[in-house]
Amino acid sequence: MPAIEATGLTKIFGRRPQRGVKMLREGATREQLMKEGLTAAVIDATFDVQPGEIFVVMGLSGSGKSTLIRNVNGLLEPTAGTLLVDGDDVTHLPPAGLRALRRNKVSMVFQHFALLPHRTVGENAAYALELKGVSKADREKAAEEALGMVGLDGWGGHLPSELSGGMRQRVGLARALAAGTEIMLMDEAFSALDPLIRKEMQDQLLELQADLGKTILFITHDLNEAMRLGDRIAMMRDGKIVQIGTAEQILNEPATDYVSQFVADVDRTRVLTAGAVMERPVAVIGSESGPRAARKLMSEHQTSSLLVVGRDRKVVGVVWEDDVAEAIRQGSDNLPRPSRAVAQVSPETPLAELFGDAAENRSPLAVVNEKGALVGVIPRVTLLSALAVPNGSENGTSTDSEADATAGGAR
Amino acid sequence: MSFIPHIPLGAGAEAAVDWIKANLPVVLDAISDSFNFLAGELTDLLMLLPALVLAALFAVLGAWVRSWKFAIFVLLGMTLIISMEVWEPAMQTLSMVLVATLVAVIISIPVGILAAKNATVSAIVRPVLDFMQTMPALVYLVPVVIFFSIGFAPGVVATIIFSLPPGVRLTELGIRQVDSETVEAGEAFGGTSGQILRGIQLPLGLPTIMAGINQVIMLGLSMAVMAGFVGAPGLGKIVTGALATVDVAVGFEAGLGIVILAIFLDRLTGAIGQPTPGSIGAAWRRRQSAKAELAAAKSRRPAPGAGVGV
Numbered sequence: 266m267p268a269i270e271a272t273g274l275t276k277i278f279g280r281r282p283q284r285g286v287k288m289l290r291e292g293a294t295r296e297q298l299m300k301e302g303l304t305a306a307v308i309d310a311t312f313d314v315q316p317g318e319i320f321v322v323m324g325l326s327g328s329g330k331s332t333l334i335r336n337v338n339g340l341l342e343p344t345a346g347t348l349l350v351d352g353d354d355v356t357h358l359p360p361a362g363l364r365a366l367r368r369n370k371v372s373m374v375f376q377h378f379a380l381l382p383h384r385t386v387g388e389n390a391a392y393a394l395e396l397k398g399v400s401k402a403d404r405e406k407a408a409e410e411a412l413g414m415v416g417l418d419g420w421g422g423h424l425p426s427e428l429s430g431g432m433r434q435r436v437g438l439a440r441a442l443a444a445g446t447e448i449m450l451m452d453e454a455f456s457a458l459d460p461l462i463r464k465e466m467q468d469q470l471l472e473l474q475a476d477l478g479k480t481i482l483f484i485t486h487d488l489n490e491a492m493r494l495g496d497r498i499a500m501m502r503d504g505k506i507v508q509i510g511t512a513e514q515i516l517n518e519p520a521t522d523y524v525s526q527f528v529a530d531v532d533r534t535r536v537l538t539a540g541a542v543m544e545r546p547v548a549v550i551g552s553e554s555g556p557r558a559a560r561k562l563m564s565e566h567q568t569s570s571l572l573v574v575g576r577d578r579k580v581v582g583v584v585w586e587d588d589v590a591e592a593i594r595q596g597s598d599n600l601p602r603p604s605r606a607v608a609q610v611s612p613e614t615p616l617a618e619l620f621g622d623a624a625e626n627r628s629p630l631a632v633v634n635e636k637g638a639l640v641g642v643i644p645r646v647t648l649l650s651a652l653a654v655p656n657g658s659e660n661g662t663s664t665d666s667e668a669d670a671t672a673g674g675a676r
Numbered sequence: 677m678s679f680i681p682h683i684p685l686g687a688g689a690e691a692a693v694d695w696i697k698a699n700l701p702v703v704l705d706a707i708s709d710s711f712n713f714l715a716g717e718l719t720d721l722l723m724l725l726p727a728l729v730l731a732a733l734f735a736v737l738g739a740w741v742r743s744w745k746f747a748i749f750v751l752l753g754m755t756l757i758i759s760m761e762v763w764e765p766a767m768q769t770l771s772m773v774l775v776a777t778l779v780a781v782i783i784s785i786p787v788g789i790l791a792a793k794n795a796t797v798s799a800i801v802r803p804v805l806d807f808m809q810t811m812p813a814l815v816y817l818v819p820v821v822i823f824f825s826i827g828f829a830p831g832v833v834a835t836i837i838f839s840l841p842p843g844v845r846l847t848e849l850g851i852r853q854v855d856s857e858t859v860e861a862g863e864a865f866g867g868t869s870g871q872i873l874r875g876i877q878l879p880l881g882l883p884t885i886m887a888g889i890n891q892v893i894m895l896g897l898s899m900a901v902m903a904g905f906v907g908a909p910g911l912g913k914i915v916t917g918a919l920a921t922v923d924v925a926v927g928f929e930a931g932l933g934i935v936i937l938a939i940f941l942d943r944l945t946g947a948i949g950q951p952t953p954g955s956i957g958a959a960w961r962r963r964q965s966a967k968a969e970l971a972a973a974k975s976r977r978p979a980p981g982a983g984v985g986v
Contacts, residue, residue, distance in 0.1 A: 338864055368866035379861035383879050393865040396875075422965075444865060 324501030387421030540612030543641030788847025831908025846888025850881030
């Protein structure tokens with residue numbers, strides 16, 4: 266069962282918003298609604314968030330992402346569509362039901378931290394539990410634990426004004442963690458921080474997530490952040506979700522021109538992994554084969570080297586054309602001694618970390634699984650072509666954005 | 677312009693006053709008695725102590741919330757009031773202002789909160805406040821005398837009406853200007869509207885609300901002088917008496933007493949809104965928090981990111 270499931274979720278601001286829903290069904294555009302004095306912030310959004318997943322909603326300002334997230338905990342009531350949290354319909358809850366939802370199931374982290382300046386860090390972290398009516402001792406304990414999780418042990422007695430921006434947002438995070446809910450909404454949570462601190466916070470979130478396995482709905486306008494954090498990403502534009510997919514899907518199979526323009530200047534080397542670009546290993550030979558078999562294989566695949574693997578598919582090394590030819594001339598029945606100079610990488614390694622290995626070794630990179638068995642190869646030419654934007658010159662992007670794409674690839 | 681008939685609004689107001697006087701004597705008497713009692717008792721209480729001792733107490737209060745410089749000013753100012761032999765009327769005026777302020781605050785803060793939370797209430801309250809604030813103060817005094825005859829009560833009532841508006845306005849403003857994301861945080865963690873009001877909106881709006889209360893006191897003080905016209909005891913009565921007898925000396929001394937009271941109340945309440953670092957109270961709080969920090973430091977480990985621009 267998904268933790269959050271939205272079907273046809275629509276939010277329209279203005280007087281008598283229901284007429285806007287009807288207009289949209291009849292095919293009216295956002296601009297036509299605007300003339301009627303209605304603002305369609307979210308239009309027909311359908312998505313689901315699985316338990317333990319980081320689901321990122323990515324869009325520029327005005328794309329409706331903040332409105333979308335506020336529908337999930339009822340800060341805004343959807344105009345149409347349904348929204349299930351843990352399988353329960355929360356679309357039109359009465360105030361008491363909304364409070365129960367917010368206290369027990371969904372917590373939130375805010376862009377500008379939204380801490381209470383007159384209360385200490387500890388009291389802020391315990392705030393959600395205080396609202397819930399948890400006893401002082403219990404909530405102080407929970408707050409202390411949560412502050413420990415975000416690396417703020419011992420800061421409980423300070424006032425938020427004594428903390429830096431990054432530390433304040435850690436308090437915001439601790440407050441949401443202390444609330445003990447399974448679902449966390451993060452509204453541009455790191456957008457107000459400077460880039461270095463933002464990166465640090467992203468790492469921290471990923472670390473915490475590995476331990477806690479919360480369900481996180483994360484809003485951002487920063488595509489790199491979306492790709493770093495998101496298990497899946499929903500791209501929003503003008504109130505509509507235009508694509509949902511993993512970072513690689515968004516990057517390699519953009520659903521619309523808008524998405525492909527958007528991803529044009531993403532640093533692909535940090536998003537794509539070895540597993541995403543590797544090729545099926547064909548130029549491979551068993552360590553017990555002879556040099557003639559090796560020569561045949563080389564000419565079949567028109568390559569000058571072969572990876573040598575043992576019976577367990579573990580990579581032994583690489584043999585080169587010259588050495589194989591020499592062995593045949595000497596009438597040997599065994600392969601020449603394979604060279605050890607083969608870089609072995611795991612499928613999860615980002616491309617950015619492969620260039621060093623590729624530069625040091627002439628042979629293709631061997632992609633091996635956790636048991637060390639060969640699962641794929643990355644020839645150097647593949648590594649370079651992976652950086653090129655798919656269909657970059659065909660989708661009608663302007664010269665500028667192509668220049669951006671090149672710059673992005675070269676980073 | 678004789679073709680526009682005279683709309684008898686004035687006669688209507690008079691009829692309304694007559695009706696209230698005739699039909700609600702119990703209410704009017706209750707109000708009259710309680711204000712006379714409160715202001716009278718408070719004056720007696722203030723007069724219980726020797727004037728110099730009370731002046732010293734005021735000075736200590738000034739040092740606590742503001743600074744020792746202010747304390748010296750208070751001590752000198754109060755001594756001057758004593759030397760001008762207007763101490764008792766000054767205490768009467770002070771009592772009347774304090775009682776009127778108390779009532780005005782009790783009324784204006786809830787009304788201000790309602791206005792902040794509800795656009796309709798706000799739309800209704802605003803013109804009423806405009807009316808109350810711009811109607812010449814002397815005009816209030818006529819019906820007030822009819823209702824409450826003379827003494828403390830008419831003075832207190834007139835003062836309340838005159839000083840209420842800024843209390844309501846600044847309470848509404850204070851609550852409305854609290855950062856909307858912080859209020860949203862209260863909602864997002866499941867706070868009731870009462871919890872959000874008490875935990876977020878009132879504490880964060882406090883400086884503005886205190887500025888409102890400060891304004892209430894200042895307007896109250898100016899109205900307390902006008903109340904001298906309807907026989908309310910205090911410095912105002914001396915001033916109006918001086919006006920009648922064209923006595924510059926008496927008028928100046930009473931007026932100076934009012935100025936000293938005004939500065940005392942203004943600086944005092946202004947400092948409560950935004951505690952000043954120079955006050956003894958702030959120094960005491962600093963020592964308390966330093967003690968707490970020392971205790972916390974023993975169990976503290978260094979936090980990551982602590983080095984980055986704390």
